[in-house]
Amino acid sequence: MSQYLTTEDTIYVSDGIQLTIPLIIRASALIDGYCKREIGVKAYTERIPLTYEQRGHLTYAPIVDVLEASGRVMTGLMGNFFGAPGFEPIVDLSVIDIDKRLGTLWCGSSPFGSAYTELEIGYTSGWAEIPDKVKAACGLLVNQLASNPNSNVKSKKDFDFSIEYFGNSMLTPEIADLLSEYKLRSFR
Incomplete structure (x- = not known):
């Protein structure tokens, strides 16, 4: 399980957002899924x-x-x-x-x-030391997750339990740009 930030890396998140291990793990998992690999060794x-x-x-x-x-x-x-x-x-x-x-x-x-x-x-x-771009992307994702845990939800109906989403990813173009050089590219 990847963790690209620690609870002491507060410079990567907005003021007032508390870094917790569950938020870091969720953001790191989103990064791993987007990059199709773990960033660490x-x-x-x-x-x-x-x-x-x-x-x-x-x-x-x-x-x-x-x-x-x-x-x-x-x-x-x-x-x-x-x-x-x-x-x-x-x-x-x-x-x-x-x-x-x-x-x-x-x-x-x-x-x-x-x-x-x-x-x-x-x-x-992999990278022995997690690059700053990955930490910044993880911080941006933590900001999104902490400010609104359902930020991708367009509408939610409780009676029939249906949820409609805006898109299929929480990764903004800014985050995708930060992670572009770490994304797996197949040569086969």
């Missing part, structure tokens, strides 16, 4: 296909560290006679060259000289 494991040039792309960037990797070679020692080869651990992680900012990678050959077709990589991704 988190561990991921994913399988990625490689091109013939041994290039691939990890989903979540920036990359903090590669924890482990294994690869599937094009053909095993006996060819593909007994089926497709399985994943072999890559002991020397220096054969994987990663652009940590973008998540693109290049992988060398296996110890037997065969090219890899697919990698399974365990890595950590």
